[in-house]
Amino acid sequence: MSTPHSIDSQSRHDSAGTGTFVPSTTQARASQTGAAVQMRGIQHRFGTVPVIEDVALDIAAGELVALLGPSGCGKSTLLRILAGLQVQSEGEVHIGGQRVDGLAPRQRGVGIVFQNYALFPHMTVAANVAYGLEANGVARRDAAHKALQMLEMVRMEAFAKRYPRELSGGQQQRVALARTLAVEPRILLLDEPFAALDKNLRLDMQIEIRRLQRELNITTVMVTHDQEEAMSMADRVAVLNRGRLEQYDSAVAIYDQPATPFVATFVGTANLLPVTLRVHGSQCLANFDDGAVLAVAQPGPWRDAGAALLAVRPEQWAWQLPQPGASARQLLATVQLAMPIGPTLVVDLQTDAGQTVKISVPRAEGADLRPGLRVALDFKSGARVRTFKAAQPSNAGV
Ligand SMILES: Nc1ncnc2c1ncn2[C@@H]1O[C@H](COP(=O)(O)OP(=O)(O)OP(=O)(O)O)[C@@H](O)[C@H]1O
Numbered sequence: 226m227s228t229p230h231s232i233d234s235q236s237r238h239d240s241a242g243t244g245t246f247v248p249s250t251t252q253a254r255a256s257q258t259g260a261a262v263q264m265r266g267i268q269h270r271f272g273t274v275p276v277i278e279d280v281a282l283d284i285a286a287g288e289l290v291a292l293l294g295p296s297g298c299g300k301s302t303l304l305r306i307l308a309g310l311q312v313q314s315e316g317e318v319h320i321g322g323q324r325v326d327g328l329a330p331r332q333r334g335v336g337i338v339f340q341n342y343a344l345f346p347h348m349t350v351a352a353n354v355a356y357g358l359e360a361n362g363v364a365r366r367d368a369a370h371k372a373l374q375m376l377e378m379v380r381m382e383a384f385a386k387r388y389p390r391e392l393s394g395g396q397q398q399r400v401a402l403a404r405t406l407a408v409e410p411r412i413l414l415l416d417e418p419f420a421a422l423d424k425n426l427r428l429d430m431q432i433e434i435r436r437l438q439r440e441l442n443i444t445t446v447m448v449t450h451d452q453e454e455a456m457s458m459a460d461r462v463a464v465l466n467r468g469r470l471e472q473y474d475s476a477v478a479i480y481d482q483p484a485t486p487f488v489a490t491f492v493g494t495a496n497l498l499p500v501t502l503r504v505h506g507s508q509c510l511a512n513f514d515d516g517a518v519l520a521v522a523q524p525g526p527w528r529d530a531g532a533a534l535l536a537v538r539p540e541q542w543a544w545q546l547p548q549p550g551a552s553a554r555q556l557l558a559t560v561q562l563a564m565p566i567g568p569t570l571v572v573d574l575q576t577d578a579g580q581t582v583k584i585s586v587p588r589a590e591g592a593d594l595r596p597g598l599r600v601a602l603d604f605k606s607g608a609r610v611r612t613f614k615a616a617q618p619s620n621a622g623v
Contacts, residue, residue: 259444260321260334260411261286262307267316269302269468276302277313278468284461287442289435291455294465295491300448301416303465307446308335308414321411336410338401340417344389350376350400351385357408375403378437395426402434406441413438415447419454431458452492456480464488486613489536496582498535499615509612511535515578517556519603521610532615539571539585541608544600555601558582563594570594574602 262284269277276299284290292300305311307318309330318325325333344353351372358368376382379399389397398418405413418434419427435458438445449455455462456476463473464487472484483489486497500511502521509521509530521535547557558574561581565571570591574582582602586594594600604610 259287259413259442262412262444262446263317263319264303264307265317265319267303267306267318268314269299269306269311270314276468277306280316280465280468280470282463282470282473284444284446286444288460289438289445289447289458291459291462292446292448292465293452293455293462293492294450296450298465299468300450300465304414304416304446304448307412308337309333310337334411335414336405336408336412337414337416338398338405338418340420344397344401344404346389348388349385350381350387350389350392353389353400354404354407357404361408371407372403375407376400378406379403379433393426394422395430398422398430399433402437406437406443411444413443413445415445417448417450419449419451427454434458456492462492464492466491481609483536483611486534486536489611494539494583495536495611496539498537498580498582500533500535502530502533502612504530511612513556513576513578514580515557515576516554517576517578518554519556521612522604522607534613534615536611536613537582537604537608538610539583541605541610542582542584543603543605544584544586544594545603547599547601556603558600558602560594560596560598560600562596563591574600576602 262282264280264282267277267280267282268275280303282290282303292303294300302311306313309318309325309328309332312326320333320335330337345356348356351369354372354375355365355368358371359365363371373382373385376385379402381396381399381403384392384396384400389400392400415434419430422430431454437443447455447459456479459476461474462476462479464471464479466485466487472479472488474482474484479488479492483492483495486495489495490497498511498513500513503510503512511519511521511533513519547555556576558576560572560574562573563570564573565588568588569585570588571583571585572591572594574584576582584602
């Protein structure tokens with residue numbers, strides 16, 4: 226497939242450097258380089274209510290970053306600030322090395338795909354895609370030609386003459402994407418782009434958008450509250466909570482080394498267990514309320530012993546039947562519920578101290594884990610559980 230998307234940095238801005246958006250109509254190049262983004266010291270208040278608190282984000286050219294967080298955490302507001310749809314209370318936004326505060330979205334060179342696609346219902350698919358080009362002064366014939374190229378790129382050329390109402394949700398989204406990309410934005414912004422799609426179609430579109438994003442090398446920022454979506458698609462994930470950036474890292478680092486208890490529980494599943502940490506030489510021991518003691522296999526140095534929260538992923542637990550001869554230090558628990566989920570068995574247990582613990586084991590290894598069974602829990606060999614100081618729930622791991 227040819228890549229009809231051309232980005233000519235000379236064509237995008239007028240020579241006076243005013244940032245006016247002037248799309249190229251030249252034939253495609255194999256790839257473009259998206260613009261880097263810096264957001265510095267961003268704060269935003271609606272009235273007196275703070276919704277973004279001192280967020281700093283550096284996004285590399287060509288990177289796909291997901292803004293992830295629960296409803297109301299401020300991710301759409303942050304996206305709108307980047308787009309120029311919302312003026313922040315404080316802070317700076319830079320795109321491609323240029324400070325863009327005060328510039329409108331088109332002047333910033335951002336293209337946005339909204340959740341509802343916002344296609345014009347009375348225009349054909351081709352006319353929808355050509356619309357932005359014509360509005361930017363591209364001659365009608367050139368715009369029609371480019372629109373067709375864009376539709377080829379999203380594999381929708383066969384639907385050029387249809388109206389949006391004659392398309393499925395996924396098809397409408399491809400058209401919306403073609404329309405946005407037609408004007409060659411430097412940054413692509415996606416606001417919950419898959420929310421209206423059913424699960425299978427969502428996966429197809431996630432793959433499709435990732436393919437296009439890589440092919441065009443366009444810097445992309447995507448808002449989502451779906452952690453799997455963020456983790457599978459993004460180069461880096463920015464986890465937001467109550468307007469604060471809790472962690473900004475690769476999906477693997479966020480899963481393996483969550484920076485805060487919030488991240489540990491919001492991204493993937495984690496048991497948060499209050500313990501007292503005691504350090505013995507190079508070893509750190511977690512003391513549970515009921516007297517159980519487990520060794521935390523994690524390299525030191527251990528600066529902060531004392532009251533702590535452990536974040537333990539379900540797959541980091543090992544279980545065995547209680548050993549009668551063992552010391553009283555085993556973490557004993559009783560199976561409450563066992564749920565087969567595909568090849569995995571997810572088991573809810575209650576410790577003797579009354580804490581709930583969720584573990585997951587391969588189904589073949591969990592046949593005995595029936596409600597009422599007493600087991601001894603331990604961390605799997607080599608499992609790197611995270612530890613947080615108990616007093617400050619949002620601090621980094623100790
Ligand atoms: N125009 C507005 N006026 C006043 N408050 C607003 C406005 N827009 C958003 N808010 C508030 O700001 C906070 C952040 O909203 P925002 O839409 O950015 O969150 P979000 O993380 O995108 O949530 P969701 O996933 O539900 O869309 C919320 O408490 C919301 O109620």
